[in-house]
Amino acid sequence: MPALSISEVTFCSVCGHTTVARVPSGDNRLRDCCDHCGAVHYINPRPVVGTIPVWGDQVLLCKRAIEPRLGKWTLPAGFMEINETTGDGALRETLEEAGARVKLGPLFSMIDVPHVQQVHIFFRAELLDTHFAIGTESLEVRLFDQREIPWDEIAFRTVSTTLDLYFADRARGEFGVYTRAISAAPADRAVSP
Numbered sequence: 001m002p003a004l005s006i007s008e009v010t011f012c013s014v015c016g017h018t019t020v021a022r023v024p025s026g027d028n029r030l031r032d033c034c035d036h037c038g039a040v041h042y043i044n045p046r047p048v049v050g051t052i053p054v055w056g057d058q059v060l061l062c063k064r065a066i067e068p069r070l071g072k073w074t075l076p077a078g079f080m081e082i083n084e085t086t087g088d089g090a091l092r093e094t095l096e097e098a099g100a101r102v103k104l105g106p107l108f109s110m111i112d113v114p115h116v117q118q119v120h121i122f123f124r125a126e127l128l129d130t131h132f133a134i135g136t137e138s139l140e141v142r143l144f145d146q147r148e149i150p151w152d153e154i155a156f157r158t159v160s161t162t163l164d165l166y167f168a169d170r171a172r173g174e175f176g177v178y179t180r181a182i183s184a185a186p187a188d189r190a191v192s193p
């Protein structure tokens with residue numbers, strides 16, 4: 001019988017024995033523990049970093065070529081890698097997903113998504129040129145005027161929230177920095193903050 005686990009981790013990455021979920025001494029949460037070698041396997045949230053690439057009045061979006069939300073539109077963003085800053089990661093994802101070179105601007109939104117153990121971080125960014133291209137994770141990459149944004153086809157609520165905030169700020173001519181939290185809700189349901 002497989003050992004109980006609080007995550008998909010059921011085998012110790014140190015020694016290969018099965019792990020068990022229990023509260024380690026001195027801790028207050030269930031962890032995946034290895035009783036063979038004593039390792040405790042901590043699972044922590046993962047940052048997703050991306051940009052709002054702008055060219056004049058238009059915003060660059062990518063149509064996803066991969067699950068989840070294949071065929072839906074998103075801002076370029078992805079999981080932060082080790083040994084990079086949030087800004088470096090946002091630039092890398094923008095280049096990988098949209099082939100787009102941008103000048104990174106200020107932090108714009110930081111949105112907690114605790115039910116999937118993520119936090120999504122978006123920076124404002126200015127495209128340096130329009131020679132963007134489809135990356136391996138995108139079916140299509142294009143610029144949208146505000147009125148063309150496919151709101152019903154946006155892949156993630158963090159993206160629709162960020163776009164909502166961005167266009168509201170642009171309309172009033174002043175940009176802020178926003179923190180929001182999104183809770184579990186029916187998939188694909190776009191909500192405003």
Ligand SMILES: [Zn+2]
Binds near residue numbers: 013016037
């Ligand atoms: Zn072990």
